[in-house]
Amino acid sequence: MIEKRAAQRHRVFKGGTITFENSGIACTVRNISASGAAIDLDGPVMLPQSFTLSISRDHFIRNCRTVWRSDKRVGLAFVQ
Structure with missing residues (x-):
């Protein structure tokens, strides 16, 4: 399998929050x-x-944008 990521990701299991339009949604960060x-x-x-x-x-x-989505997992790219 060819790796397409620009930087190596590290496995984690951390609680996070997605925020937009004055609302927050809990998430679990799986790699970063x-x-x-x-x-x-x-x-x-x-x-x-x-x-x-x-x-x-x-x-x-x-700040992020969605790159891919699979069921409940979402891949994010950090934006400037």
Whole structure:
């Protein structure tokens, strides 16, 4: 399998929050790199074109966009 990611991802299991339009949705961050992450959501959620991922225990906040989606897992790319 050919690796297409720009940066190597590291497996994690951390609680996070997706924020958009003054609302927050809990998620689980499953892997993360300098350029993106994969998260699990509890159920099907319509995400806007851009939103914010935060991991409060790490003081981590990044603007994101969805790159791919599979059932409850969502691949994110961090945007500037």
